[in-house]
Amino acid sequence: MTFNESRFGGAVLIRPAGRIDLSNAEAFKEALLAALASATTAVVVDLGAIDYISSAGLRSMVIALRSAKSASKGFAVSGLTPMVLEIFTISRFNLVFSIHASARDALAAVSPDALIAFDAS
Amino acid sequence: MKITFWGTRGSLPAPLSGRSVRRKLVNALVKGANRGLDTPEKAEAFCDEAMSFAEWSTFGGNTSCVQVDTGGTDYLICDLGSGAREFSLSALGKHGPAAPQTYHVLVSHVHWDHIMGFPFFVPAFIPGNHIRIYSCHPKFEEAIRGQSHAPCFPVEFSALPASIEFITLETGVPYEIAGATVTGMAQLHGGESFGYRIEHDGKTAVYTTDAEYKPDDYGLMDRTAAFFRGADLVIFDAMYSLAESISVKEDWGHSSNIMGVELCQMAGARQLCLFHHEPVNDDQRIQDILAETLRFEEITRSGDKLEICAAYDGLVLEL
Ligand SMILES: [Zn+2]
Numbered sequence: 001m002t003f004n005e006s007r008f009g010g011a012v013l014i015r016p017a018g019r020i021d022l023s024n025a026e027a028f029k030e031a032l033l034a035a036l037a038s039a040t041t042a043v044v045v046d047l048g049a050i051d052y053i054s055s056a057g058l059r060s061m062v063i064a065l066r067s068a069k070s071a072s073k074g075f076a077v078s079g080l081t082p083m084v085l086e087i088f089t090i091s092r093f094n095l096v097f098s099i100h101a102s103a104r105d106a107l108a109a110v111s112p113d114a115l116i117a118f119d120a121s
Numbered sequence: 122m123k124i125t126f127w128g129t130r131g132s133l134p135a136p137l138s139g140r141s142v143r144r145k146l147v148n149a150l151v152k153g154a155n156r157g158l159d160t161p162e163k164a165e166a167f168c169d170e171a172m173s174f175a176e177w178s179t180f181g182g183n184t185s186c187v188q189v190d191t192g193g194t195d196y197l198i199c200d201l202g203s204g205a206r207e208f209s210l211s212a213l214g215k216h217g218p219a220a221p222q223t224y225h226v227l228v229s230h231v232h233w234d235h236i237m238g239f240p241f242f243v244p245a246f247i248p249g250n251h252i253r254i255y256s257c258h259p260k261f262e263e264a265i266r267g268q269s270h271a272p273c274f275p276v277e278f279s280a281l282p283a284s285i286e287f288i289t290l291e292t293g294v295p296y297e298i299a300g301a302t303v304t305g306m307a308q309l310h311g312g313e314s315f316g317y318r319i320e321h322d323g324k325t326a327v328y329t330t331d332a333e334y335k336p337d338d339y340g341l342m343d344r345t346a347a348f349f350r351g352a353d354l355v356i357f358d359a360m361y362s363l364a365e366s367i368s369v370k371e372d373w374g375h376s377s378n379i380m381g382v383e384l385c386q387m388a389g390a391r392q393l394c395l396f397h398h399e400p401v402n403d404d405q406r407i408q409d410i411l412a413e414t415l416r417f418e419e420i421t422r423s424g425d426k427l428e429i430c431a432a433y434d435g436l437v438l439e440l
Pocket residue numbers: 131132232234235331397
């Protein structure tokens with residue numbers, strides 16, 4: 001799994017790539033928490049390059065979501081491939097996370113500044 | 122090894138309501154309209170061919186009781202939920218009250234839904250029967266004796282004419298019980314709970330209910346996969362969705378269908394049986410959860426296919 005991070009206004013967009021499972025869920029969690037710490041308004045996790053996420057990876061996202069809520073920061077998810085969307089639906093995480101079709105939509109939902117910065121980039 | 126499910130609900134019995142029966146009836150009448158279903162045989166064939174399980178049947182509403190038949194003369198069951206009454210009536214129906222039997226019972230823990238059937242366990246009321254109750258739980262004898270006691274029940278435990286023994290088991294130690302080898306494992310659950318691995322003649326069933334498995338507790342995941350290793354059947358607490366069990370209902374002591382699939386895949390188990398159904402879920406809902414679980418297994422499969430079923434009262438599985 002690799003991470004690609006970019007900043008739009010006060011928001012951080014993080015794009016992991018590959019599989020998220022027991023072997024790297026801890027690193028995924030640390031990357032999400034680090035992104036949250038550096039973001040002033042919100043984190044968007046774009047899963048467009050993720051082809052599989054296991055329960056351990058979803059758990060990492062739950063921990064990040066809780067951390068975002070307690071810090072009053074936004075947390076949104078975007079770009080789910082059809083298979084990852086199926087995993088979210090079967091596990092009912094579609095009811096837990098704010099899910100958007102594209103990173104742009106997710107940034108727009110979490111912060112107007114982030115959208116302006118994204119469109120200007 | 123033959124497994125018979127006598128009670129499959131979690132938490133409390135969930136009888137099918139009159140409204141649900143009517144909904145099934147209306148659905149069947151509409152579906153079968155103008156099909157010339159004028160004999161029981163034609164109607165039976167229509168149920169088999171054109172209706173789903175949730176439409177023509179029900180998953181049932183009794184709480185945990187699962188019979189493990191290893192081919193011997195003694196009986197072996199897991200838990201004494203309300204399904205234990207049905208089990209005991211069936212056993213008595215087979216032998217009649219005059220032929221004493223030996224019943225071995227493995228108790229996962231003492232939450233009420235797992236012991237509530239004992240006061241109605243008919244063999245306990247018949248002299249000559251032997252009932253041997255085993256558990257790794259430290260308070261199982263106290264709890265089972267305690268519920269057959271005034272003011273909660275009119276027949277005192279001490280007045281039961283059958284011979285009843287309580288045998289405490291240690292986790293991780295194999296015991297010979299009713300011709301099978303039984304090993305217990307501690308599980309995460311409020312007030313303690315224990316799973317049992319039951320082996321006989323090259324076949325293995327694991328009974329693991331009222332157990333929470335945390336995906337980021339790597340030690341627990343590994344220990345559990347080792348406990349399930351190569352099992353022919355894993356009877357698994359799938360009461361919640363994964364999202365519930367690792368977020369809003371974290372530490373409520375139950376697991377999900379997804380965790381069942383992942384653990385069985387890690388362990389190389391052959392079949393997963395979704396068990397301890399949430400009592401608010403109706404038949405259609407449980408059937409939908411089963412379909413989703415089958416799909417999840419399909420999209421995550423890397424080795425052999427994992428068979429998956431949803432337990433219902435009356436289900437029989439041959440291993
Ligand atoms: Zn229970």
